[in-house]
Amino acid sequence: MPIRDRKKEHVELTLNQDVFYQKGTGFERYHFQHNALPEVNMDEVELSVKLLDRTFSFPVFVSSMTGGYKGAEAVNATLASFCEARNLPLGVGSQRAMLEDPSETESFAVVRRMAPTAFIAANIGGAQLIGGLGEEAAARLIDSIRADALIVHLNPLQELVQPEGDRNFKGIFEGIYSLAEGISIPVIVKETGAGISLQVAEKLAVAGVRVIDVAGAGGTSWARVENLRERQKAPLHFLDNWGIPTAECISEVSGLKDSFDFGLIASGGIRSSEDIVKAMALGADFxxxxxxxxxxxxxxxxxxxxxxxxxxEKECRLILTLLGCRSFHDLGPHHLRKVTA
Ligand SMILES: Cc1cc2nc3c(=O)[nH]c(=O)nc-3n(C[C@H](O)[C@H](O)[C@H](O)COP(=O)(O)O)c2cc1C
Known part of the structure; x- marks a missing residue:
């Protein structure tokens, strides 16, 4: 199946089917520590947060999603216009399609026209880095959207469950290492819903990756999406629930911040203001x-x-006030209680 058809099918499935993990993100295992004496004026609570030396109005990155098929241009235009208006960072979907077929470039390039000043990140799969991405290809990805950062997505689970997916993952780390050394904009590495472990995060930090987005389990399951694509043949659930819950990734990986300088993003199943505040309290920067x-x-x-x-925004302001915090920066693990039962 051509990439453009697959991308369209992915969007349709995530909109119309139950594509979610049957297990939680792990945030449900934490309650907030109630503070009966908050000593904060809610009107003074500050919601802005810094990432990669840039100040954003609120700590939500619009994750990499789409591009590369007819119809994607309108979706990207809407996301970009929203990010420009609200000062939020945006990732485009995998740009592999435009490397293989330059006529697909416009569905990505539209984001820069709609968001001339927003922080926009390019996106490419780890498998495309095997043997090196190549200077010309890197320049095309970046220049087409005047990218502020380049995201590399890791999705071995999805590839292996996908019948036509990649089977060779040898050389991706080497490719990330060379990329981080060779390009002038920051490299961000993200998973796509199965999570990044402490061991993998440490390798990425050593390689000079500036931001790690754990994209853990508990939200969209890409094994589930791929299994649904195959539903005509057999109702498979193979590996649907494989992955490290997002909250576990964050509590483990945040410990590396004492030794390495990198930004940490919590994603995968972030669905509410409570999830956002809990993620930041556990050590995420965004x-x-x-x-x-x-x-x-x-x-x-x-x-x-x-x-x-x-x-x-309204709910986070309220929760921060209730916790006695004047900003997300005041949050820490002491604002949470782990549910024991
Ligand atoms: C329709 C759709 C398309 C996606 N395409 C990409 C992609 O091209 N590149 C990528 O890095 N992640 C892609 N993702 C994965 C997301 O960026 C994210 O990591 C994952 O869905 C988990 O977050 P969620 O639970 O909030 O959906 C896609 C997600 C959705 C919903």
Whole structure:
């Protein structure tokens, strides 16, 4: 199946089917530590957060999702216009399609026209780095959207469950290492829902990766999506629930921050303001969200995205106040209680 058809099918499945993990993100295992004496004026609570030396109005990265098929241009235009208006960072979907067919470039390039000043990240799969991405290809990805960062996505689970997916993963780490050394913009590495372990995060930090987005389990399951694509043949559930829950990734990987300088993003199943605050309390510098945002685009366009963000902002302000915090920076693990039973 050509990439463009697969990309379209992915979007349709994530909008219309139950593509989620049957286990939680792990955030449900934490309660907030109630503070009966908060000593904070809610009107003074500050929601802005820094990542990669840039200040954003709220710690939600619009995760890499789409591009590379007819119809993707409108979705990317809406996401970009929203990010420009709200000062949020945006990742485009995998740009492999435009490397293979330059006529697909416009569905990505539209984001820079719609968001001339926003922080926008390019995106390519780890498998495309085997043997080196090549200077010309890297320049095309970056220049087409005047990217502020380049995201490399790791998705071995999805590839292996996908019948036509990649089978060789030898050389991806070497490729990340060379990329981080060779390009002038920061490299971000993300998973796509199965999580990044402490051991993998340490290798990435050693390689000079500037931001790690754990994209853990508990939200969209890409094994599930691929199994659903095959449903005509057999109702498979093979490896649907494989992955490290997002909260576990964050508590483990955040420990590396004493030894390495990198930004940490919590994603994979971030669905509520409580998830956002818990992730930041456990040690994330930022969060990211995919499926709920593309769903909002299809449900009601840009106004739906604004409505969702307005709600998250309002609720986070309230939760921070209740915890006695004047900003996300004041949060720490002591604001949470682990549920024991
Ligand atoms: C429709 C859709 C398409 C996606 N395509 C990409 C992609 O091209 N590159 C990538 O790095 N991640 C891609 N992802 C994965 C997301 O960025 C994210 O890591 C994952 O869905 C988990 O987040 P969630 O639970 O908030 O959906 C896609 C997600 C969705 C919903």
């Amino acid at each position: 969060t990211a969200m995919a499926q709920p945002l593309i769903k909002a685009v299809f449900d009601g366009g840009e106004p739906s995205l604004h409505k969702l963000l307005d709600r998250f």
